[in-house]
Amino acid sequence: MVATLLHEIPLQGGDVTDGVVRVGDTVRRPASTSTPAVHALLRHLETVGFDGAPRVVGMDEFGREVLTFLPGTTGLRLESVTDEALAQLAGLLRRFHDATAGFSLAGAGWEGGSNDDRPAEVIGHCDLTPENVIFRRAGGGGPAGPYAFIDFDLARPTTRLFDIVTTLRHWAPISDPVDRAPLLRSVDVGARLRLFCDAYGVSPRDRRRLVELARLRFHRSYTVMRTRAASGGNWAKMWAGGAGERIRRAAAWLDVHEDELHAHLV
Known part of the structure; x- marks a missing residue:
C-alpha cells in the first residue's frame, strides 16, 4: 500500500471531484453512483473506435475507478482560444455525439442535472469546461489542438443542442465580460457561436x-x-465562490445581446 501511495501524483483542475491522482499511465478517481453508467459509455466509445476519451481499466484495491491517462494540456491558453481550436472542438464534439449512437438512452444511474425538455438524442458530456478538454500538438508540429475529453461524471442522455449550449457557455463564451478569462474578454461571441455551429453542422x-x-x-x-450547494461539499464551495452570481450575470448579458447573437446564427 505504501509503495502505491508514494507514486500517486495529485491532479488538479476539476471543481467537483477531489482525490483524483495519476499512478503511472493511469488515473485513479473516487467512484460515485454514476460510475457504472460512465464506464459502460466509455467501453462503448472504445468499441466503436472513438479515440477522444479515456479507456476503462477497472477498479483498484481502494475502490477507485482506474482509467487510462491521456497526456496533454488543459485550461485556457493562447492556442486553445483561437478560431481554429474552436472549430476543432466543435468537430470533436460532433464525433463524440455520433459515437454515442446505438448506446442506450434509457438506462438509469446517470448524474442528474439541468436538461432540455425535448427527447434525448445522444449522451452528452455536459461539462466541457476548458479543464475537461485535452490539447496536444499533432505529429507534424504546429499549434496544439483538442483531441480528447475527460471527466465524464456529469454525462447523461440529452439533446445535441443542450450539450452544444453547455460547451459554448465556456468556450464562446456565453458570459458577462467581467467573468471571462482575460484571453476571452474581448472576443466576438456571436462570431464564435456561428463558427462553432458551422464546424459542428448544427x-x-x-x-x-x-x-x-x-x-x-x-x-x-x-x-x-x-x-446541490445546500448539501455541502465542493458544490457549496463553488456556490460560496460566486457561481450563482456568475450565472445570473451571464443570463442578464444574454438578454441584452440576444438579437445580436441570434443574427449571427440565422
Whole structure:
C-alpha cells in the first residue's frame, strides 16, 4: 500500500471531484453512483473506435475507478482560444455525439442535472469546461489542438443542442465580460457561436433555438447548483465562490445581446 501511495501524483483542475491522482499511465478517481453508467459509455466509445476519451481499466484495491491517462494540456491558453481550436472542438464534439449512437438512452444511474425538455438524442458530456478538454500538438508540429475529453461524471442522455449550449457557455463564451478569462474578454461571441455551429453542422432549426435554450439552461443550472450547494461539499464551495452570481450575470448579458447573437446564427 505504501509503495502505491508514494507514486500517486495529485491532479488538479476539476471543481467537483477531489482525490483524483495519476499512478503511472493511469488515473485513479473516487467512484460515485454514476460510475457504472460512465464506464459502460466509455467501453462503448472504445468499441466503436472513438479515440477522444479515456479507456476503462477497472477498479483498484481502494475502490477507485482506474482509467487510462491521456497526456496533454488543459485550461485556457493562447492556442486553445483561437478560431481554429474552436472549430476543432466543435468537430470533436460532433464525433463524440455520433459515437454515442446505438448506446442506450434509457438506462438509469446517470448524474442528474439541468436538461432540455425535448427527447434525448445522444449522451452528452455536459461539462466541457476548458479543464475537461485535452490539447496536444499533432505529429507534424504546429499549434496544439483538442483531441480528447475527460471527466465524464456529469454525462447523461440529452439533446445535441443542450450539450452544444453547455460547451459554448465556456468556450464562446456565453458570459458577462467581467467573468471571462482575460484571453476571452474581448472576443466576438456571436462570431464564435456561428463558427462553432458551422464546424459542428448544427441544423438551421437548432440554430434558431440556441439562444432560447441557453437562457433555459441558465435558469435550470442556477436552481440545480443552489440545491446541490445546500448539501455541502465542493458544490457549496463553488456556490460560496460566486457561481450563482456568475450565472445570473451571464443570463442578464444574454438578454441584452440576444438579437445580436441570434443574427449571427440565422
